Amino acid sequence: MALLFIIFINDLVDICTDNIKMFLFADDAKMYCHVRDIVDKDKLQSEIDKFVKWTDTWVIPCEIIKHVIHHVSDLSQIWV
Numbered sequence: 001m002a003l004l005f006i007i008f009i010n011d012l013v014d015i016c017t018d019n020i021k022m023f024l025f026a027d028d029a030k031m032y033c034h035v036r037d038i039v040d041k042d043k044l045q046s047e048i049d050k051f052v053k054w055t056d057t058w059v060i061p062c063e064i065i066k067h068v069i070h071h072v073s074d075l076s077q078i079w080v
Contacts, residue, residue, distance in 0.1 A: 008058070015050045018043055 009024060016022045020033040020043065031051065035041050055062045 012051075012054060015054055016047055020044060020047045 009029075012029060013022045013024065016031065018033075019040070020031060022032075023030045029051070031044075031047060033040065033044050033047075035044060052062065054060075
């Protein structure tokens with residue numbers, strides 16, 4: 001059964017482009033990148049949108065309660 005799940009989600013990492021990375025472990029996915037400016041922020045949002053579209057396409061529930069954003073930055077460089 002685990003092998004089928006791995007095959008099922010194998011193309012998930014292919015949605016990431018540019019400097020956005022995704023790691024898969026069991027049933028968890030971690031997406032990250034270095035956001036240096038507003039363009040990087042927009043790219044990350046675009047990748048998150050692709051991820052959500054992928055989960056909708058394959059009817060995989062996305063547990064919003066488990067989502068975490070970890071922001072590490074110099075306080076002078078915060079983009080909203």
